Amino acid sequence: METAIAGAGPTGLFTAIALARRGHRVTVVDRDGGPAADGSWPRRGVMQFHHPHGVRQQVVDALEAEMPDVRDALAAAGAETSIVPAANGRPAMAIGLRCRRSLLERVLREAALAQDGVTLVRGHVDDVLRSRGRAAGLRVDGRELRAGLVVNASGRAGHLADDLRAPGESADCGxxxxxxxxxxxxxxxxxxxxxxxxxxxxxxxxxxxxxxxxxxxxxxxxxxxxxxxxxxxxxxxxxxxxxxxxxxxxxxxxxxxxxxxxxxxxxxxxLHNSYRGQRDERGRVGLPGLVHLGDTVCTTNPTGGRGIATSLLQTRRFVRALGTDAEAATLELDAWCAERIRPWFDDHRAWDRDQVRQLAGEDVDLDRPLTSGHIVAAAERDPSLMRVVGPYLSMTALPATLAEVEPAARAMYASGWRPPVPDGPSRDDLAALVRRTVAVTV
CATH class of the missing domain: 3.30.70 (Alpha-Beta Plaits)
Known part of the structure; x- marks a missing residue:
């Protein structure tokens, strides 16, 4: 099948390679032309590209399942396995890679360029082509790129085909x-x-x-x-x-x-947390043959390090479900995301609200259920809670599983315990430092 992908970030590149290895002919379109001859890569328009990243084990698992050669190339380029040491009878466990996003994208891009069936094109995606009620490709800089399957991997700031989906939900991280x-x-x-x-x-x-x-x-x-x-x-x-x-x-x-x-x-x-499904306001796939993946479906506070993981989990699910009926695969993905991806959006939305209150100096509110951040902090005081908290932190269990240990954590806070605050400068100390060193014009 001819496939057109808008966006050459981790989601778009991973999808392209995975589909090409299943026999698709894939064209990936992105405004960015890749690294310069001197190796620099500003990656303008992708704010998070140069910021810190945690590459979770879900990403490693996806690479090992679909393209183990890429996993090996990352290791050869300096990425290191992140290990949780053995403790309390539990063996040591790999939880991901120590790897900059820029390295991950470089290696994925090199693999895509070398992959038979994948073509990278530099250009601006204007719109999705539509014919007889189906996606028919992309309009790129005014020219038509015909395809029977279109993937929107344009990222968190993309607005491609906004008219074909019901409005999403968004919450300011604060x-x-x-x-x-x-x-x-x-x-x-x-x-x-x-x-x-x-x-x-x-x-x-x-x-x-x-x-x-x-x-x-x-x-x-x-x-x-x-x-x-x-x-x-x-x-x-x-x-x-x-x-x-x-x-x-x-x-x-x-x-x-x-x-x-x-x-x-x-x-x-x-920063915003956001979630948006595949369906339009009638509850149908907005345009058969068009699927949205990655940050176009879900974004979460990057301090949780879940963005690439949730993106590649979606992609793996879709490429495995995709057969001759792209609409059926899209509906299956949508239902799966509502069950397995949306909970991370809901979790971040609640955790961030509490985190903002904490940073503003407010105490924990014991008149409502504890959010995951408070439960995770309580596990540092009572390691027995890690039986439940550990799988949540590794994303092998959904946030709802924390309900099992919420009463124990609540009792800890009700007793007057609070997570210790390390010695160090306060917010006001840093503000005074800023005033001394630079004129704030923000």
Missing amino acids: LAYVSRHYALRPGAEPGPVNNPIGLMSRFPGYLAAVFLQDDRTVSVLIARLSSDRELAGLRAPAAFEAAVRLVPGLDAWTAPARSEPISPVLPGGH
Whole structure:
């Protein structure tokens, strides 16, 4: 089948390779032309491309099932397996890869370029072609690209075929962040960690994190309330570097003797959780032969590291269901996403609301069920809860499973226990630092 894919991010590239290996002839269209001759790749229009990423085991499983050669190429390029050590009778467990998104996309792109049956085209997708009530391809820069199957993998900012779906749901995460990549110097030992991903600390009024990435690189991040205009000044290099010198943990990783910056200071955009199915307002597939995948269906707060995982879970489901009836496969995908993907949107929406309240200084509300963030924090105090919390964190169990241990976590909070707050500068301390180092004009 001739297939046209709008978008050459992880979802579009993975889908192209998987379909080509099933006999499809696939054309992938993207405005970005790929890495420059000198190896640089700005990837304009994809805000999250250079920010920290966690590549979960669901992504690894998808690669190993559909294209193990790509998994091997990632390892050869420096991606490392992230391992949870053995504990309490449980064996050590792989939970994903330490890998920058830029590396993942480079390797996927190289595989797509080398794949028989896949063609990458640079251009702007204007619209979906329609003929006799079915998708008939894409209009690219005013020209027609004919295809019997069209995949919309245009990403979270895409609006392709908006008129063919019922309106989605969206919720402001309430958070914004700024990050920078660093590389460890030759012979330098890694800095402190407190989880398999790296380091995550909640200070009064902000979050600080270090994500372990590939080839001895790390991404350092500070997240704030999106309404906090003063801390928006951390996007200025002088302010960011001054801040990471003050925050415990970040100071160790970014010490000049240990590492050096290898990227600019990168401000993140306004973050939203969103979910949108395949059907139109009549409950039907809006245009048979057109399927929406990846961030066009679901986006979640990137601090959870679930975006690429939920995207490739969708893609695997669709390509396995796809036979001669694309509409039937799309309906099956839609029902499956409502059961298996939407719960992560609902979970983030509730968790983010609570996280915003916490960062604003509010206490946990015991008059309503605890959200997952509070339950996860309680498991640090009572490791027996990890029997249920662990599968949730690894995305092998849905958020609803946390209900089993919610009463135990609630009792902990009702007793007066609260997660310990690490020593370090407060939000006001960072705001004062920003005022000293840069004029905030946001």
